[in-house]
Amino acid sequence: MLETYTKLDGTVINLMDMPEEHKAFLQRCLEKYRAGASSQELAELVWSLENPVLQPRPDNHPTRGLVTREAYYTPLFQAVRDLLFRAEIRERLVEPEPGDLVDRDPVSDEWVPTTEAARELGISLPAVHKAIDTGRLIAKPAKEGGKHKVVSRNSIRSYHIDVTRRANGLQNARRGSAG
């Protein structure tokens, strides 16, 4: 089941609200990638009219589609574009950034209770719920129809990195203004 997609840079995409048609296309791209398809083969699929977020080109090319700005930043295109980068990295056509999650399966994740998320992040339980409400943490019901939630561990990592980056940025800004 596709629930989250973790990009090379650790950003986590919530796939749970994605239309079924988009999930099916992402699944096709994943299967192709896992089967060792070349980046060229994968690019042909990602940038094709089979991709449900692409639209026909003005020159009515029979297979290739046009990606608009709106489509480019959809969860589906961001996920399949990232998958294509992974295939290109595999063929050394693209160089990863230091720290990129090249070897991690982008759709594997673990789910932990909100109390554990709060403990790992060093924040209060209400703060965890607020982060879930604003989409900074990804969560789902622990049991179907249940009230209790579990949180995506990849989104906890991403939240932690984001908070650390912000803190470092603030510290650097303070240093800059002090100097």
Add this chain to the structure above:
Amino acid sequence: MIKAVLLVPTRDNNGKAFKPKDWAALEDRLLQFGGVTRGPEVRGVWIDRGKTYYDKSRVYESFLSSWADFPRWLEIVRWAREHFRQEAMAIEVAGIPDIIR
């Protein structure tokens, strides 16, 4: 509608590949013309000042709604030449090929 094609080599002249953020930055810039499309990779040979370069390029196609958009598109070509550390960039606009140095 004017078709504008930009070929971007996958490596610089020292054979170094680019990072995902480089390609994402190019694609984001090209989106301003109502969208962008990527074609199959092409192989090419360049001879510049006696030196032969063999490269593999990505093909990005844009559809300009008017010639008035052409200067903005050309700015992106010049940005790409600098950013992707190239001596020159191959383009084709309305079916006419050219090299931008």
